[in-house]
Amino acid sequence: MVIRTRSTSGREWVLGEVVGSGSEGVVYTVEHRPGLVAKLVPLVAEPDVYRRRVESLVRQGREPRTVKLLSGTPSRLAWPLETLATSGGVTGYLMRDMRQAFLPFERLLLPTARRESLPEMTWATALRTAISLADLLADLHAEGYVVGDLKPDNLWADAEGRTGLADIDSLQFADGQRTFLCRLRSPGYTAPEGIDSDALPDCSSDNFVLAVLVHQLLMGGLHPFHGRPVDGRPYFSLDDNVRNGRCRITDREAVVLPRAAPPADLLPRGLTDLFTLAFGRAGRGDPASRPDAATWARGLRAESRPGRLAVCDRENLHVYTVERPWCPWCDQQERGGTTWAATDTGLDTAR
Ligand SMILES: [Zn+2]
Incomplete structure (x- = not known):
């Protein structure tokens, strides 16, 4: 037809x-x-x-x-x-x-799909992808465009770490006196102030979702608010965990994660600090206090500078921060968890 x-x-x-x-x-x-x-x-x-x-x-x-x-x-x-x-x-x-030019961004977050589409991808590529995404968002914000419904479904990425955005028709933006609003929301990719609320998105709500996506890129797809509550309450949804601040980065005792999940301490301190600002009590309660996209781009660039990354001497697809004394991906491999080599046995359920 x-x-x-x-x-x-x-x-x-x-x-x-x-x-x-x-x-x-x-x-x-x-x-x-x-x-x-x-x-x-x-x-x-x-x-x-x-x-x-x-x-x-x-x-x-x-x-x-x-x-x-x-x-x-x-x-x-x-x-x-x-x-x-x-x-x-x-x-x-x-x-x-x-x-x-691109692959659906989602494929980078699913270990099996990532191995099929980007077998050479390493943690260094994930950092480059995160930098590119932060740059893209910073450039959109600088021109007055709010993405509003930022999520993997709208994003694209390639083997070099470049990113792209589609569904431009859902952006929130002004044209003269008129503002075209974005009222779309996606589960797991909504800032706390937008969950079950009519609050309009702004740059700060995009910045929250950017932090979620950066975490997923660097943690083999793991959503920062993934996990079963340890306080005995049932798991309802990622949004419920967001509302209740159940995030391993800001509260190590908040959630139980699958065995395959990468450890939180594989992140360099500078990035852990940015995630803490975005996902902690302040970042959830005061949108303006979250790191903005340009701050993320700077923080991520600092961690991908020469001398900040180490390559494993057993598997050259294992790249990690020099702050780690040994390769966290080898540990992951031994545990049967999400990693970056062809022998990855990671489970797609880690999200
Ligand atoms: Zn290794």
Whole structure:
């Protein structure tokens, strides 16, 4: 089945097979344009507002505000290039096909998928990916864009540690006097003030989720609020653990983790301090006190400088901070836990 759409200029774009879908829309290939895909959003609550939102993004994509964001190859953002509409009135947009340069970010967080897609990836690559993600978020925030629904599903990554962001149509941003809001929330990727609340996201809520994603990258996919409460209460959800501050980094006695989970002390002290600021009582209760994206980028860069990383003498895919006296990934391997070598026996359930 083909879908015929028209851009604002009147040009026809024919859409082909479905390559992805989410709660908000469906992504299709575009006939005769292998570098592009199109997203259509048929079930949006306020179609007129959505169309104006996309038109605004298309316009801003040609303005100085987005020059830095959209520079570089491969482009980091699947920015809306043209507004599309079907004859039935469904709105959507054309964007770059991120699959040409990137893998779904999720694959980096699942040990089995990571070994298949990025067999050479090490903890140094994870650090580079985290730096790239922090830079991307810092650059978006500097131009007044809040991601709002930051989560692995919207992110892309490659073997060099570069990252990208899609679903640009859900960003929260201003256009003159008008602000286009983001009301989407994703379980496990919502700052405490947004859980079961109508509070709008801001840069601070993105910064909380950035800390969650950095933790997952550096800890073989482990979510920082994963774990069964030790106080005997039942486990409900990651969000419930977030609300109650059940995080191993800030309270070693708060949760029981699977045996396969990497140890907290494989993190260098500088990064443990940043996680503590983000996830501790202050970071959960006072959003403005969380480290911002630029602070994360600086802290992560400091740990990937020459001389800060050691390579295991038994397995060259084992890279770790020089603050550790011996290789934590060899320990993990012996325990049958998540690690970085081809012999990894880690369980995907560590998330
Ligand atoms: Zn080792």
